[in-house]
Amino acid sequence: ARQGLPEVVYGSGKTPEQVVGIVRTLLRHNDGPVLVTRVEPEVAEFVLAAVPDGVYDGGARLLVWRPAEPGGFGVVVASAGTADLPVAREAAAVAGAVGLGVTTVTDVGVAGLHRLLAEQERLSTADTVIVVAGMEGALASAIGGLVACPVVAVPTSTGYGAGLEGITALLAMHASCAAGITVVNIDSGFGAAMAAFRLARVVGRRTA
Amino acid sequence: ARQGLPEVVYGSGKTPEQVVGIVRTLLRHNDGPVLVTRVEPEVAEFVLAAVPDGVYDGGARLLVWRPAEPGGFGVVVASAGTADLPVAREAAAVAGAVGLGVTTVTDVGVAGLHRLLAEQERLSTADTVIVVAGMEGALASAIGGLVACPVVAVPTSTGYGAGLEGITALLAMHASCAAGITVVNIDSGFGAAMAAFRLARVVGRRTA
Amino acid sequence: ARQGLPEVVYGSGKTPEQVVGIVRTLLRHNDGPVLVTRVEPEVAEFVLAAVPDGVYDGGARLLVWRPAEPGGFGVVVASAGTADLPVAREAAAVAGAVGLGVTTVTDVGVAGLHRLLAEQERLSTADTVIVVAGMEGALASAIGGLVACPVVAVPTSTGYGAGLEGITALLAMHASCAAGITVVNIDSGFGAAMAAFRLARVVGRRTA
Amino acid sequence: ARQGLPEVVYGSGKTPEQVVGIVRTLLRHNDGPVLVTRVEPEVAEFVLAAVPDGVYDGGARLLVWRPAEPGGFGVVVASAGTADLPVAREAAAVAGAVGLGVTTVTDVGVAGLHRLLAEQERLSTADTVIVVAGMEGALASAIGGLVACPVVAVPTSTGYGAGLEGITALLAMHASCAAGITVVNIDSGFGAAMAAFRLARVVGRRTA
Amino acid sequence: ARQGLPEVVYGSGKTPEQVVGIVRTLLRHNDGPVLVTRVEPEVAEFVLAAVPDGVYDGGARLLVWRPAEPGGFGVVVASAGTADLPVAREAAAVAGAVGLGVTTVTDVGVAGLHRLLAEQERLSTADTVIVVAGMEGALASAIGGLVACPVVAVPTSTGYGAGLEGITALLAMHASCAAGITVVNIDSGFGAAMAAFRLARVVGRRTA
Amino acid sequence: ARQGLPEVVYGSGKTPEQVVGIVRTLLRHNDGPVLVTRVEPEVAEFVLAAVPDGVYDGGARLLVWRPAEPGGFGVVVASAGTADLPVAREAAAVAGAVGLGVTTVTDVGVAGLHRLLAEQERLSTADTVIVVAGMEGALASAIGGLVACPVVAVPTSTGYGAGLEGITALLAMHASCAAGITVVNIDSGFGAAMAAFRLARVVGRRTA
Amino acid sequence: ARQGLPEVVYGSGKTPEQVVGIVRTLLRHNDGPVLVTRVEPEVAEFVLAAVPDGVYDGGARLLVWRPAEPGGFGVVVASAGTADLPVAREAAAVAGAVGLGVTTVTDVGVAGLHRLLAEQERLSTADTVIVVAGMEGALASAIGGLVACPVVAVPTSTGYGAGLEGITALLAMHASCAAGITVVNIDSGFGAAMAAFRLARVVGRRTA
Amino acid sequence: ARQGLPEVVYGSGKTPEQVVGIVRTLLRHNDGPVLVTRVEPEVAEFVLAAVPDGVYDGGARLLVWRPAEPGGFGVVVASAGTADLPVAREAAAVAGAVGLGVTTVTDVGVAGLHRLLAEQERLSTADTVIVVAGMEGALASAIGGLVACPVVAVPTSTGYGAGLEGITALLAMHASCAAGITVVNIDSGFGAAMAAFRLARVVGRRTA
Numbered sequence A, B, C, D, E, F, G, H: 001a002r003q004g005l006p007e008v009v010y011g012s013g014k015t016p017e018q019v020v021g022i023v024r025t026l027l028r029h030n031d032g033p034v035l036v037t038r039v040e041p042e043v044a045e046f047v048l049a050a051v052p053d054g055v056y057d058g059g060a061r062l063l064v065w066r067p068a069e070p071g072g073f074g075v076v077v078a079s080a081g082t083a084d085l086p087v088a089r090e091a092a093a094v095a096g097a098v099g100l101g102v103t104t105v106t107d108v109g110v111a112g113l114h115r116l117l118a119e120q121e122r123l124s125t126a127d128t129v130i131v132v133a134g135m136e137g138a139l140a141s142a143i144g145g146l147v148a149c150p151v152v153a154v155p156t157s158t159g160y161g162a163g164l165e166g167i168t169a170l171l172a173m174h175a176s177c178a179a180g181i182t183v184v185n186i187d188s189g190f191g192a193a194m195a196a197f198r199l200a201r202v203v204g205r206r207t208a
Ligand SMILES: Nc1ncnc2c1ncn2[C@@H]1O[C@H](COP(=O)(O)O)[C@@H](O)[C@H]1O
Pocket: A008, A009, A010, A011, A037, A038, A188, A190, A191, G081, G082, G083, H177, H178, H179
């Protein structure tokens, strides 16, 4: 695709027929991976029947054709609570499909610091950590203080009341006391994976 | 004072003369502690000259007459960053003046978890922890997960940008994944100390 | 469970099968009470059929296994209007299930002060008052001025328009002119009950 | 002035010379009262020197020429805390200058219900109650439940943090559980007085 | 009912059985009008079948028993657009049921000033004008400048985008350049009618 | 300058030396008008001394070199209150300096409809009306309904409380019931004048 | 219609019968175009059956009777992403129906500048550009810098999270660094078309 | 220091004496660079006199001791307008002091696309681009579409009105249609530089 990023279609709000049309065009015009995010199961079924050789990841709501070979850049996707899992899965599945090496660490909310610290070694081997956390989003600060690699934080719209559908977590992650963590849009596992892809690409270029 | 709470005057926005008048009346009408919060040094000097036997704590901006005897109820005031110190000092000074036993733990922001964990033992002896934290307010969640005693969180207006003058920390503390922590108004060290006083009073009544 | 708090599962957004799995694990790994909040009737039916000896409280949308013996710590749950009742019931049911003594006082909104004052004696015997109020949340200030024990305020998302789904009540309770009242998240009867549990635990420890 | 309302100039942001010019014009073109609100002392001095027969009320920051004769319509201005007094004074002074009978009741915040109830008789004689309250604005609901006459609530920008410069009180007053209370702009003692004037005018017309 | 206001039940969120129960109690305990607002047709049918002699106004979604005799106090309910009609109808129906004389003026948005001015005479005879307007709420300012009687503005949640579900109209009405207009909650035709009732009661008392 | 718009420098926050440098460069690189907005008097004096042939309009805080010849495109700048005048002056002065024909209409707030209607003829001759109004911004709707030419609305940050520094007026103007009015940024008289310039340019091109 | 603007009915929230009634009246009382916006297909079918000679544009959700002859005024409707198309279609269809010449340019989001620049020639021929863009709304700034004709920006409610249902795009378009662009309400393709119509009318008048 | 990030002190709100103390301690306890951000000139003078061998960058308000050797990792700092320069300078100075190679590109706002495109080659050589832009923040989207390397966006608090002190730019950058760009706090040139440092460290580790 343009400037070297993979082709990713935003599936939400498109008809199955529209998705089929766009995917076919993308598959024809280049030879890298083609992804569709935010795809409900019924839509996936229709599209897969029409465009061969695709794979659907229901937990991530992701369709993939021609996934990239896994490279050596290691991403850890860490998430706080059960409700954050769908977003973590989108991040992990997109990252995997574009050729990053993905490890997942779940259920490490800051209200259970010892579970988080038990993962410290795994976190320290990461080339990038994607932190997925809703409610107060505190996990981003905690992990930002534990590792020195890039940290991409994804606020999620989980929780109720004062969580303001993810706005609170987004603002809190920006106000974080941990230096140099960056943030993407609410619920955007996709955005975090693409940010990691950009990082991996630089490392690849520099180490080539 | 009415219903058994100590008399505390909100000093901000009152003239020195008004403060003198109110303090004199309160000292005359009951025999417990009398406090004035948010008092600038020049105002304090004027008032202390007019009303004998008071003490001014500049770091906490607090005036006190007839402080209570320290009792057995132990409050730990934990704060995250340097900028949170004035609020932590208000909480500690008010709590001390109304008879609570106060310990302070500073510089334990969640971006430095190991410093926080080094204080775990001290935290576990507390009857109540007051957590003072601005920016993303994550410290409240972390401590809420470390201790089982009451946790009163005070969001502070420190930081800039996405911190929204403390609103982000306030919302984040409410959205916290740690169960049963409670929150008071932004920068209200006073409010947290009074909440601890209410707790101590119940314990006192029950153990009397 | 960890740090001595009871195990409470947040039921909303989990499949019946997930709830069954989590409850079974929790029952096996410790011997205290196990609760699931925000459970719709159909989910409750499914889970109760799969995990014996549980009880469902429909008004509170709460599932309980192995409720604690009622202890001597007395919580009064006071609520303002009819629409606040479901949240008040969640607070009361969780508090009861974890071993607190619960009394309820309903329909004491501040627009009917004489009804509220008629309950003053009952309020004054409380070890903690949980105030559940939506709209303008004024009940928290009024009760905070009537009692000297801890007051935990729960803003509710009732009402329309300027109530902003509970944000107005949450902010108003924080801005309250009553000293030392604390606040939990919007509609979080659960959070208020856990705050009361934390205090009861301190009393228990001090009187043991 | 037009439609029968008194002439009131908004002084804030106008130069002393501008105020003098406007007041002179208004005095010439009709024969009712002429008021200027939000006038600082130095401006007042300059204007009074230039336009004879005016009176300045410093507490209300109000300039008045040709005040109306006091009529029989009775307004009670009730305020919650010390910080609400300047707004209460503006309401009272404007109401008095346009011919309403004014009584003031101060320091009746809802955290001290018994002080409020001690004023119930005085409140019940009012033709209209103006309630001035900041912070959580709960006083409007409480008084709305005590009296059956019109209640005009003025939120004030007092307090800090969650009070949001009066926005919280404004929203809370609108969400109030007391039926039929109305609200004017933040800190607008002027607006409340004019609302009362409109009502008095109807009464006057009906009893004429 | 208490303090002399009519009994009005908020129907939204109550089961038909609850409404029946409350209405029966109210009818028994006093002899004035009993109203239920926000009642959907099916609920109304059920309740009317159970409690005799009630009347349902579908356009206003209002149930009424024992309506008051129409008195001499004249309310004009003016509304801006088609979408504001349901709220205007609630205001008019409640006002009528509690004994006020009601006239309605519709389709007088400020984008059509000449239609508004054509109603000026009718407006000038009012004892109170209730202005119902959404979008930018400008009608309140315009009418506030045309009449000298009390103006009660009701912002509505009509429109889309920048209207913010009525918040924009509510704020705009408060910021209005017309002196002495007052505002009630978004969509609260009920609140405006009760405010008018309070006004009528004073006039009645003064002219009795 | 680029694409045919006049060169306008935003003066706020620039040092006098920076302004001098930029103006000199612009005067050298093209031969149209050069303007600097938001210039305080002292800065203006310094700059005028350094760059000959400029003119300062203090009421509009505008510096101009090489103003354009007045063309035939007629702009009426209508403003609501006294406090809106500085923004109206900026709009008028910029429009004049770039060659539009400017008429001003002041003090036509919607709370005084008859004054507004008295200007209807003048408004109807306009090629474009710029409406400058703060508080509730209702004037934009009213004028939008009176004329069929383009209407560019400028919300101002005047007023206090619910006006939210101009945000309320901005939102209200967008939610306006008058079809086809457009809006520019708060206090941006400059933006409105440039919008008018763009309109005039099309007319010029089409009628050339 | 009044002041020379075409008659456009807002279809949302009206019953098919209401629409039929209004359209019949409008067709009878004048002889210009009659439009209904925001019409769902089923409603359209009903109305077309009842009122002859109308046409429904499903993509724009628009009903039209007696469309105007296409005039010489050229509007380019440029949109950023797939999700912005329905709003772009409303703008284009309304503009066409009231007699403007319409060209559409799609898929020119700022993340693909070269596609945008490829359309620069087409944009430069426009008499007015309507820019339809959601998410961050950056397209308005980019096009505002490319053309010197009037630019009317329509923020859309597309996207998720930080897009705040279009509020972010609306604010961003106002804060734009491109001089003289104007903005209409979120999703209001209708509003933008009417703004263009107002300008075309001036051109028409001037060239008549 | 801890986890391998450089030591950076937040200077705002600290007394000169406090800064001296902290800097001395940091210089003693490790041997990497020591930085202090947000330092006003007078404070800098005092601190430099007390702690030898430091350097002050007034444009960036930064104090540095023991800057790192410039490494091979190339950061381009691109900024939109004049008002964004101080933040861009902070980003560039911090990045340089911690050993990154820094190039700056200024005055490339999206309203002047051709100036931006003229820098495309320089942008394409970057290992990371830091985009500093206020107002509507559109530059982040545009650059995100031009390069495939990591893009770290810094919203600035420049502009007025609808810019909401940087909140609009922050939200807009998150809602951006460019995939994989990340965002840091408003005005946080420091945060962006640290994010770049984290990435450079991974590259260093991978190429070591
Ligand atoms: N889940 C997602 N969230 C946000 N943007 C996405 C997502 N999936 C794909 N995109 C972006 O959407 C753009 C395509 O939008 P569209 O033209 O509507 O398919 C792609 O360039 C992606 O950058």
